[in-house]
Amino acid sequence: MSHDAPFAASTLLTARPAGCPFSPPDALGRIRDERPLARMRYPDGHDGWLATGHAAVRAVLADPRFSARYELMHYPLPGGPTGELPPAPPGDMTGMDAPEHTRYRRLLMGKFTVRRMALLTERVGEITTEHLDAMERGGRTADLVRAYAQPVPAHVICELLGVPFADRDLFHRHTVTLMSLDATQEERTAAGTRLHEYMGSLVAAKRAAPTDDLLSDLTTGDLTEEELTGLGGLLLAAGLDTTANMIAHGTFALLRHPDQLAALRADPDLADRAVEELMRFLSVAHTTLRVALEDVELAGEVIRAGETVTLSIEAANRDPERFPDPDALDLHRRAIGHLGFGHGIHQCLGQQLARVEMRVALPALFRRFPDLRLAVDPGEVPLRTDMNIYGVHRLPVAWGGA
Template structure:
């Protein structure tokens, strides 16, 4: 199903055409019936001016980057900080005021030299070679969950039975969670990322999960095994840093991949020709995964703070100003990707920004790639008649400022 560019009038609050120097508010509303497209207003803004003034809810006036080249340049420039406490929140309707500093161990919210120290310790654990070595285990876990789906029979939620448990178990493998504790670990992880939970419930679950990781770190220090946490106990990281990094790896590697597997399946089932192409040729998995990452851009928006005056696209960004980066719009930039609103699993979508760019590019991207390259074609091959069990407009979507995805994905198939 081709997603055509939209030219309808902007919805309320989505900024009619404005002069370049007049601040706008961040477009957030997606076009009804187009669940895979970024807000249409972002495409118009990208065409008019890929770097525009943006008014934040707290009154701060910063910037919005929408073009691929613009966003890539900002992500690559060390003069832009990732420290949360330096940023302003761009999302309308959320609490304003100063953001807290990133939790200990969170690589995404710190700058060098702290970021460099953490990244150097972890980078060797996430090499392409090491992640590819996990492919066999990913295949086993995937087959187990396909078997469970077959035993269950048609009519199930793909999120709960496939998209969430596969990356959850791979995180267990990576961190060395004992098999006897994995059900409890998965339960806590599901509560942390639960789309129906309140903020307080999610924070309570995250605290319980962090405490579990803290106890796991102590166990690994006393009795190391062949896993990432055991490796890290031999470094100069403190107990608090080890627990924080464990929690960070969980948050960064579970919810993102689970959302990609679910929303990616929704996109493939909504584009039958693309699903058929991948089913007929599983060798397309590599290009299909990169294209789905580009096309969906589930981590759709980021923020950076200027540490000094910086000129981008001929415009002067002053020290202290926040710059919001619309990754979804950048990955749909026709100057970088021809016919960008069409899903094409044969496209070589190299250069997409779905994993970020620069020093903060996703550390676990190779593991995520392995999981998706296995899980998508395996699902389509095992269930060639897989289809949505509800009309597309009834699939409950997950919006908000964090990750975009689906809350549930009801699917069915015809039994032979």
């Protein structure tokens, strides 16, 4: 065991190669090839770890000896929170371990089954058609993020939860602040407070007059007002941002890989594989953290109790030990085992919903606008390198006559 191995990094590496908006930072790949579980010194001086290999990341995510509790973690980027982080508030099961996490998960698992989400396919198709119609009426150019990628999943999750669709902009604005790597702690706190206040008033309204939606269903259980508010906010934020970035960034990737776009157009049955491969290739939820609760031997190393492990999902999903020719986008690939939705007990609860949305929204977009193209030079597309969820801030597109 080499606990005294040299430090591979002093902070999480985020700089992407120039002209390669879909590639993880080069340095992450070099570290993975040399040492898939490497020592890392955190900005606050903590000596922890960086996991970049697929096997190492998957093992940590599956192991109950690693905790997801926020208050145990050290932040891997400079300028982040200093000192001990606050514990997850009621309802935020992403920052909890069993049995607290299990209680929330059990309440929700039946709501997001493959069968239930498949039943939503027709409604998702109607929503995509509405927004494609609006794009077409608006002319021959649009910012795909605001016109399509954001409103489609927002509309779906708002209907599912029973949130007024008209309030989506408020939620999106505050969610972006919460997920910004550049936001100050004060800005994050203020955004969290606004979201909490709004969701609290909505929960109270649902409890007083339930309607046919998921949030109303949850009010009939034993959750407290605080738990309902936190859980509702978590589900809404997750449903708004991650899938929106997959649709926008996935469109960008397909436009930059015309051979793969042609394959998708030629074979509609390729949509399922396309979703999985784009999840692997893009890895928009690029990083997560865990903390060892006891000494753990892994990949020839000993991770000591209390040490934070930064898990690079994007590096793991490009690991040549798991995926042949990993830097190629290949929609025919069977990308089984990718970690784009996470793994273990915290694997994305809404993954089946996200799959339905992407499986419908991406082919529909290219059917409606077969000559869809970027309206700017690829290098001018603003990337979300400043966000916890990667993607594009805007994606100017055009169709029709030149």
